[in-house]
Amino acid sequence: KILIIGAGGQIGSELTYKLRSLYGDDNVVATDINQNNLDIVNSGIFEILDAKDYDGIKSCVERHDIDTVYLMAAMLSATGEKFPEKAWNLNMDSLFHVLNLARDKFIKKIFWPSSIAVFGPTTPTKYTPQYTIMEPSTVYGITKQVGERWCEYYYNKYDVDVRSIRYPGIISWKALPGGGTTDYAVEIYHEAVKTKSYECFLKPDTELPMMFMDDAIKATLDIMAAQSADIKIRSSYNLAAISFTPKEVVESIKKQIPEFNITYKPDYRQDIADSWPKSINDSYARQDWNWKHAFSLEDITEEMIFQLNKKYNSISETS
Ligand code: VAH
Numbered sequence: 001k002i003l004i005i006g007a008g009g010q011i012g013s014e015l016t017y018k019l020r021s022l023y024g025d026d027n028v029v030a031t032d033i034n035q036n037n038l039d040i041v042n043s044g045i046f047e048i049l050d051a052k053d054y055d056g057i058k059s060c061v062e063r064h065d066i067d068t069v070y071l072m073a074a075m076l077s078a079t080g081e082k083f084p085e086k087a088w089n090l091n092m093d094s095l096f097h098v099l100n101l102a103r104d105k106f107i108k109k110i111f112w113p114s115s116i117a118v119f120g121p122t123t124p125t126k127y128t129p130q131y132t133i134m135e136p137s138t139v140y141g142i143t144k145q146v147g148e149r150w151c152e153y154y155y156n157k158y159d160v161d162v163r164s165i166r167y168p169g170i171i172s173w174k175a176l177p178g179g180g181t182t183d184y185a186v187e188i189y190h191e192a193v194k195t196k197s198y199e200c201f202l203k204p205d206t207e208l209p210m211m212f213m214d215d216a217i218k219a220t221l222d223i224m225a226a227q228s229a230d231i232k233i234r235s236s237y238n239l240a241a242i243s244f245t246p247k248e249v250v251e252s253i254k255k256q257i258p259e260f261n262i263t264y265k266p267d268y269r270q271d272i273a274d275s276w277p278k279s280i281n282d283s284y285a286r287q288d289w290n291w292k293h294a295f296s297l298e299d300i301t302e303e304m305i306f307q308l309n310k311k312y313n314s315i316s317e318t319s
Contacts, residue, residue: 001027001028001029001064001065001066001067001068002019002023002027002028002029002066002067002068002069002070003029003031003057003060003061003064003066003068003069003070003107004016004019004028004029004030004031004069004070004072005031005032005049005051005057005069005070005071005072005073005094005098006031006032006051006071006072006073006074007030007031007032007037007040007046007072008030008032008033008034008035008036008037008040008175009032009037009072009073009175009178010170010172010175010176010177010178010180010186010213011072011113011167011170011172011213011216011217011220012030012032012070012072012073013037013040013174013175014172014174014175014213014216014217015070015072015217015220016028016030016040016044017174018217018221019070020043020044022221025043025044025045026044026045028044028045029044029045029046029047029060029064029066030044030045030046030047031046031047031048031049031060032046032048032049032073033048033049033050033051033073034048035048037175045064047060051071051073051090051093051094051097052089052090052093052094052097053097054093054097054100057097057098057101058097058101058106061101061106061107062106066107067107067108067109068107068108068109068110068111068224069098069101069102069107069109069110069111070110070111070220071094071095071098071110071111071112071113072113073090073094074087074090074091074094074113074140074143075087075090075091075140075179076140076177076178076179076180076181077115077117077138077140077141077179077180077181077269077272078179078180078181078183078268078269078272079178079179080138080139080140080143080179081138081139081140081268081272084139087139087140087143088139088142088143091140091143091144091147092143092146092147095112095147095150095151096150098110098112099150099151099154099160099162102154102158102160102161102162103154103158103160108161109161109162109163109224110160110161110162110163111162111163111164111220111223111224112147112151112162112163112164112236113164113165113167114144114147114148114164114165114166114167114235114236115140115141115144115166115167115168116128116166116167116168116169116208116209116276116277116280117136117138117140117141117144117272117276118134118136118141118144118145118148118166118236119132119134119136119141119275119276119277120133120134120135120136120137120141120275121135121137121274121275122135123135123277124277125276125277125278125279126277126278126279127279127280127281128238128277128279128280128281129238129281130233130237130238130281130282130283130284136275137271137272137275138272138275141275144166144236148164148235148236149235151164151234151235151236152234152235155234156234161228162234163223163224163226163231163234164234164235164236164237165219165220165223165236165237165239165285166236166237166238166239166280167211167216167239168182168208168209168210168211168239168240168241168280169181169182169185169208169209169210169211170182170186170210170211170212170213170216171185171186171189171210171211171212171213171300171304172186172212172213173186173189173190173213173303173304173307173308173311174213176190181202181269181272181273181276182208182210182273184200184201184202184246184269185208185210185244185246185249188200188246188249188250188253188262189253189301189304189305189308190308190312192253192257192260192305193257193305193308193309193311193312193313194308194312196257196259196260196261197260197261197262197263198260198261198262198263199262199263199264199265200246200262200263200264200265201265201266201267201269201270202246202264202266202269202270202273203246203264203266203270204245204246204247204250204264205245205246205247206245206246206270206273206274207243207244207245207278207279208243208244208245208273208276208277208278209240209241209242209243209276209277209278209279209280210241210242210243210244211239211240211241211242211293211295212241212293212294212295212299212300212303214294214295215241215293215294215295216239218294219239219285219291219293222289222290222291223237223285223289223291226288226289230288230289231288231289232284232288233284233288237282237284237285237288237291238280238281238282238284238285239280239282239285239291240279240280240281240282240293241293241295242293242295242296242297243278243279243280244297246262246264248297249297249301250262252297252298252300252301253301253305255301256301256302256305257305
């Protein structure tokens with residue numbers, strides 16, 4: 001059975017829906033620190049679980065006969081800068097707990113998300129290669145860089161089957177993101193549909209690697225379904241789809257919502273965004289486990305506005 005730690009988060013919630021549709025509600029145990037994403041709770045097994053609680057995770061694994069863990073709980077880049085110690089403790093303790101459960105043979109397989117945040121201001125920014133200089137300047141990025149080293153160490157030393165992807169910014173409509181720097185790319189669509197205006201916390205020309213959630217979920221399932229021998233990189237794979245700037249998203253939205261009004265008010269997240277790559281070379285993922293993305297910016301804008309119109313402008317069930 002599958003355990004998702006952090007099932008209430010932006011990726012965790014979509015992974016829960018997808019894995020339940022593939023394997024059945026009762027074969028996917030969703031857990032999170034709270035029940036903020038209630039519709040997860042309404043179908044299948046949900047339990048409150050603190051990702052920092054080793055005994056809690058071990059008990060859940062044993063009670064539900066878990067063999068695969070998706071560790072999706074973490075404190076992201078923006079929030080991590082406000083609570084550095086908490087970010088380090090949550091992001092690292094949770095990873096060690098799951099790696100040790102695999103080392104000690106309580107579970108068989110792990111998915112652990114890394115991020116383009118492992119790269120820093122000294123990393124080449126265009127088409128950033130898989131192997132390059134990495135001096136992350138955020139606490140979150142440091143936890144992802146160190147986490148990658150530990151994943152590779154546990155694979156080499158204890159034969160732990162842990163697989164990882166360096167996610168770019170991810171755009172989705174089901175669940176809101178939690179405290180990331182790329183969150184503008186989600187919020188902008190929600191506001192375009194709800195209020196037709198948005199104040200962007202990054203400058204108009206801030207180019208960042210981005211991906212639609214459906215592509216991110218496909219990549220996650222693809223890497224987990226691959227033969228172990230095909231996963232040649234056990235730190236974490238670069239993964240890419242598209243790159244765009246806030247200005248380009250606005251232009252794309254305006255094709256469907258001409259009256260959309262944008263203002264720019266960069267804040268502390270601009271420095272974080274400026275430390276990250278503009279585009280990513282994901283040739284190893286494409287070569288080792290046949291990765292390819294499907295959604296262009298136009299596809300994303302069309303799908304986001306369609307789904308959010310349904311979500312915000314549909315007649316509520318009670319009426
Ligand atoms: C963040 N959405 O902004 C996350 C992600 C690449 C960005 O790691 O922190």
